[in-house]
């Protein structure tokens with residue numbers, strides 16, 4: 001019940017419906033128990049003494065009870081439906097909001113399929129239980145309470161005899177619950193894994209097909225599917241054991257009542273009407289006991305679902321606003337960025353050394369900073385810290401002298417725009433994709449951004465132009481076209497700080513050059529961080545930082561770095577090997593002379 005207490009904030013505001021559902025069902029149940037009493041009156045007071053004058057009144061009373069009972073059943077159904085659906089609605093919103101708040105670090109290990117199944121199947125489990133299952137469990141409890149009380153007043157000795165069986169039933173039910181709960185938990189996570197398989201396979205279908213790994217993928221799926229099937233077989237095994245047991249015990253009580261009760265009727269210590277009423281009531285009580293298994297099943301299933309939802313809802317948020325977070329004034333932000341002795345290690349990768357070590361950088365407002373380095377050298381980590389994708393471990397990182405950890409997240413991120421190497425497009429129009437970060441942009445502004453990102457030409461050629469739907473359910477675009485839309489998206493908001501994380505890698509040199517020119521124009525006086533593997537992308541930067549395994553190994557302008565032996569010049573030589581005249585013009589003669597002295 002702790003799980004449902006923890007979820008109280010999602011349904012307690014509808015406690016009126018909760019009570020409506022519970023009270024409606026309690027009254028309908030109690031009214032149902034009146035039938036055997038009417039039958040007793042019919043037999044003992046009318047049929048046996050042949051007094052038929054009251055039969056009409058009795059029949060009318062029975063019809064009246066049917067109507068009232070139906071009314072209360074309606075109240076139960078209506079309230080339960082409202083309660084369950086409102087709860088599911090709030091839970092879905094709550095989980096989705098939580099997913100928006102969770103930091104980048106959560107998504108490093110989260111699996112899409114698993115999250116999807118939490119937001120669908122698990123919420124459905126909770127909706128069923130809180131809306132109906134809970135009231136049905138209570139119904140069983142009411143039936144036991146009201147039924148045995150009435151039976152007690154008819155004949156307490158027979159009632160006590162039957163009551164002795166109830167603890168046995170209770171014991172079996174509790175054992176069942178204990179056995180079935182872990183099975184349900186593994187079924188839930190097996191569903192999650194199965195969904196992950198399907199989702200990953202569909203997302204990565206191109207890779208799967210191009211490597212002809214379909215059989216491997218099928219094997220992986222079959223393994224998960226087998227696991228899922230085995231879990232269900234285990235479930236069926238528990239059911240198969242439990243059902244006959246509970247039915248046997250329940251029928252035993254009816255048989256005992258008929259045997260001892262029948263004996264007493266023959267003995268004249270019990271009226272026939274009493275025996276019929278007792279049997280009728282016991283039948284009413286035993287019927288839901290047979291479904292107690294289903295009800296407990298429903299309860300455990302929703303408990304397992306509740307656990308998974310609470311795990312998501314209670315997930316700590318790694319990067320969040322502190323209590324005195326500063327909201328930046330748009331007009332005041334200059335874009336001066338300073339890293340001082342910044343070190344950072346990914347907490348989920350303790351096996352790796354720090355991704356960034358003692359990193360220093362002073363980027364005055366309006367400067368263009370380039371980053372070069374091998375894969376995994378820490379470039380993305382360095383720029384990501386600025387957006388607070390993660391918070392810096394040691395050292396400080398400031399924007400206009402303010403530690404970024406003290407700046408409100410949304411306010412900080414609204415000053416920056418980032419273009420990743422992998423551009424993500426939403427399943428909507430090109431227009432909406434470009435204006436994603438700036439929804440109020442006019443068509444002219446959107447088109448201007450597209451022009452600057454060199455995207456205008458190919459967009460115009462599409463059948464519906466800016467209204468063409470792209471993304472998962474839309475037109476396929478090339479990698480370079482997607483990158484240009486992502487660049488347009490970033491340029492549209494005219495951010496104070498622009499981060500290009502290998503954002504032009506899919507473009508040809510000429511297009512890249514034109515985009516660079518446009519960026520210079522839009523970003524004049526604004527700060528630009530540019531990660532690239534091409535020297536041509538970086539050469540005009542005010543400062544270029546060369547990273548290796550998290551360490552800064554070189555820094556300076558292009559002109560300075562091509563004169564120094566090191567990774568930058570090596571990269572330059574490799575990339576310009578087919579244009580030696582350019583290489584020679586760049587590399588200072590004196591450096592060459594000194595090198596000759598050293599080597600020669």
Ligand SMILES: Nc1ncnc2c1ncn2[C@@H]1O[C@H](COP(=O)(O)OP(=O)(O)OP(=O)(O)O)[C@@H](O)[C@H]1O
Pocket residue numbers: 108346348349352355373374375376377378379380381382
């Ligand atoms: N989200 C993450 N969780 C754990 N480790 C990470 C994560 N992102 C990066 N790393 C690790 O941190 C180190 C630096 O990675 P980073 O992405 O900053 O390198 P990079 O220079 O940008 O590489 P690339 O040029 O390939 O994009 C690498 O060892 C990488 O494996």
